[in-house]
Amino acid sequence: MTVKDKNQNDIMSQELLNSFEIDYIFENKPINRFKNKPTIENINSRLNDLKEKIENIDNCELKKSAKQIVFSDGSFESSIMIVGEGPGQKEDELGKPFVGDAGQLLNKMLEAINIKRENVYITNVVNYRPPNNRKPEPSEINRYSEFLRQHISIIDPKILILMGSTAMEALFGSKIKISKERGIWKEIIINNKTYLVMITFHPAYLLRQADQKKYSWADLKEIRKKIDALNLKI
Numbered sequence: 421m422t423v424k425d426k427n428q429n430d431i432m433s434q435e436l437l438n439s440f441e442i443d444y445i446f447e448n449k450p451i452n453r454f455k456n457k458p459t460i461e462n463i464n465s466r467l468n469d470l471k472e473k474i475e476n477i478d479n480c481e482l483k484k485s486a487k488q489i490v491f492s493d494g495s496f497e498s499s500i501m502i503v504g505e506g507p508g509q510k511e512d513e514l515g516k517p518f519v520g521d522a523g524q525l526l527n528k529m530l531e532a533i534n535i536k537r538e539n540v541y542i543t544n545v546v547n548y549r550p551p552n553n554r555k556p557e558p559s560e561i562n563r564y565s566e567f568l569r570q571h572i573s574i575i576d577p578k579i580l581i582l583m584g585s586t587a588m589e590a591l592f593g594s595k596i597k598i599s600k601e602r603g604i605w606k607e608i609i610i611n612n613k614t615y616l617v618m619i620t621f622h623p624a625y626l627l628r629q630a631d632q633k634k635y636s637w638a639d640l641k642e643i644r645k646k647i648d649a650l651n652l653k654i
């Protein structure tokens with residue numbers, strides 16, 4: 421058998437590699453530079469892992485006093501993700517977010533812009549009911565915001581709607597005021613991905629302050645406009 425001599429180019433490139441003093445490993449397998457679209461099974465399993473992680477949280481006053489975890493509701497394939505504050509009494513009983521009075525109003529708000537509740541994905545900043553429906557403490561918001569970020573990353577929505585100051589604070593900090601920030605499109609980077617965000621009033625606040633509904637309606641119309649502009653199927 422005759423062994424084919426290395427040609428001049430082979431020798432030159434070998435010399436070049438040696439001069440870098442790097443051990444190169446050549447693989448026949450092509451490099452996949454594009455991430456595969458996550459499958460439904462993959463999203464489901466990541467959501468289950470996240471839920472389990474939250475259920476295993478230690479030393480959490482909210483978890484101690486709540487009946488059960490309230491993780492999410494709706495379609496995890498949705499391009500719209502809504503984030504509220506935390507479960508109330510009814511949510512704690514049923515294990516689903518936004519099923520009490522605020523939830524009824526949320527359903528109507530979505531209907532007003534031609535969106536069915538079951539076609540969006542809904543969660544909260546804290547996943548356990550705060551005692552007596554108190555606002556979560558800054559330390560609690562902080563602690564749960566890491567889970568929320570992971571949750572957003574998994575759902576990967578095209579539009580993120582933050583309802584109320586707790587949801588706003590969880591992602592943008594406490595130095596800003598919702599009255600100034602609502603109704604303006606913002607961007608947030610989570611896990612190297614940029615998300616489009618709309619901050620708006622919480623339905624529970626609107627139940628107490630009906631005169632603020634006009635602002636909420638303006639925000640909803642903005643959201644509808646964006647859905648249409650981006651041609652989102654919802």
Ligand code: URA
Binds near residue numbers: 519
């Ligand atoms: N308020 C919230 O913020 N979330 C709920 O799930 C219910 C009421």
